[in-house]
Amino acid sequence: MKWTGSSKLLVATVVALLAVAAVVWVRRDSSAAEHETASADPNTPWTATWATAMQDGKGAGFQRETLRQVVHTSIGGDTVRVRLSNEFGRAPLTVGAVYLAKHLGTGTVDPATNAHVTFGGADSVTVKAGGTAVSDPVAYRLPAGGELAVSAYLPQPVASATQHGSANRDNYMASGNQSTKASLPGVRSFYNYSFLAGVDVQNGGAEGAVVALGASITDGYDSTWNGNRSWHDLLARRLNGAGRTVGVLNAGISGNSLLQDGVGRSALNRLQRDVLAQPGVTWVILADLGVNDLGGADESTGGRLVAGLRQLIQRSHGAKVKVLCGTLPPYAGAEGWSRAGEAGRKTFNTFVRTRGNGCDGVVDFDAAVRDRADPDRWNARYDQGDHMHPNNAGMEALAGAVDLGLFARADG
Incomplete structure (x- = not known):
C-alpha cells in the first residue's frame, strides 16, 4: 500500500487520539484506586476524626431506606474506616451498600468521589444486638474540615435504631437503595445520627x-x-x-x-x-x-x-x-x-x-x-x-x- 500525505496525517491523528484516551483512562483508574478497599498500614495508628455518643433510640426506626448521614471531619487522612453501633438494639441490625462521598449540601454528593465500604470483604454487615462493627479500611483522600456523607442502605425494617439524639444538622433518608446516587429522590430529613458512631483515619502526621x-x-x-x-x-x-x-x-x-x-x-x-x-x-x-x-x-x-x-x-x-x-x-x-x-x-x-x-x-x-x-x-x-x-x-x-x-x- 502506498502511503499518501493525507493517509499519514490520518494515522498520526488516530495515534494521538489513542494516546490521549490512554492518558484519560490511566487518570480514571488512578482516581478509582484511591477509593478501593485498602490494607491498613500497620505502622500508622488509627485516629478518630469524628465521633458521637450513642443513646437508646427508644423506638425510632426505619423501613428499608437509604440513610445519608453527614459528618464534619476534624483531621484528614488517606485511609478511612467507619464504626457502626447496635449497642441499644433489641435485634440484629443489617447494614448494606455503604458508600462514602463528598457532601455538596442538602443531601447531595459528588458521585465522582463515591467510595465503596466493605465489612470483612462483604457488601453488608449484620451487627448483633448490643454489638458494634468496624469496616474494612478504604483508600480515600479525606480532607480536614470537610463534609463527608456516609450513605447506607437498610435492607430490612429496623424497629429501634441506636442513635445520638441530636445531630444539630440535617441528615437525609429516602426509600430503597439509593446509596450511590448524587441526590435522593423523595428525600426526607431527620435530625439524629443513627447507628453511625465514628469515622477514623490513618494520617502519618496525626x-x-x-x-x-x-x-x-x-x-x-x-x-x-x-x-x-x-x-x-x-x-x-x-x-x-x-x-x-x-x-x-x-x-x-x-x-x-x-x-x-x-x-x-x-x-x-x-x-x-x-x-x-x-x-x-x-x-x-x-x-x-x-x-x-x-x-x-x-x-x-x-x-x-x-x-x-x-x-x-x-x-x-x-x-x-x-x-x-x-x-x-x-x-x-x-x-x-x-x-x-x-x-x-x-x-x-x-x-x-x-x-x-x-x-x-x-x-x-x-x-x-x-x-x-x-x-x-x-x-x-x-x-x-x-x-x-x-x-x-x-x-x-x-x-x-x-x-x-x-x-x-x-x-x-
Missing part, C-alpha cells in the same frame, strides 16, 4: 485525638443549624490553623449528667466507651459535666461532683489519657437554678482551680463567659437567652478558653 466529654453545651445545643459552630468544632479549626493534626471528637449528650444515668448513661458509666476506647485518644476535656447534676442539688452535691471528677481523672490516667478539667459555666437565672446548686458549682470550680487536683490542665470556661459585674450569670453578649447555653459568640469564647499549649506534642 498527634492523637481529644474528646470533649460533656452535656448540652458540648453537644452544640442551639448553635447554628448545619453550621458546625459548637465549641469543639471551633477548637478543631483553631488547632488546624495552628498547624496541629489533632482529632477533635464530640462526646456531648444534651441533658446528660456526671453522676446519674438519665438522658444517656452518666459520664462515669460511658467514659470507657465514649473516651477511652476512641482510636488515638490522647486527651479528654471534661466540659459542662455536672451542670445537670445541679438541678435538685443539696448541700452534698458539690462534694459528690468532686468525687465523680476524681474518678474520671483516675480512670483516664489509668488508660494514659491526659485530663483537661473544665470549670462549670454560670447558670443563675436559668430554670432549675438554686442557691444549693450555685454552692455546688462553686465547690466544683474551686476544686478544679486548686493545685494538686490531679488534672493535667484547666480550661476555665466559667471565667471566659461570666458577667464580671454579676459572676453567677452569663455575660449577656454570650447568652443564648435561657441563661444556661451559649450563642455563637459564646461558643467562640468557650473554644478560645482552651489553651492550645495544653496539647503538648509527643516530641516536645
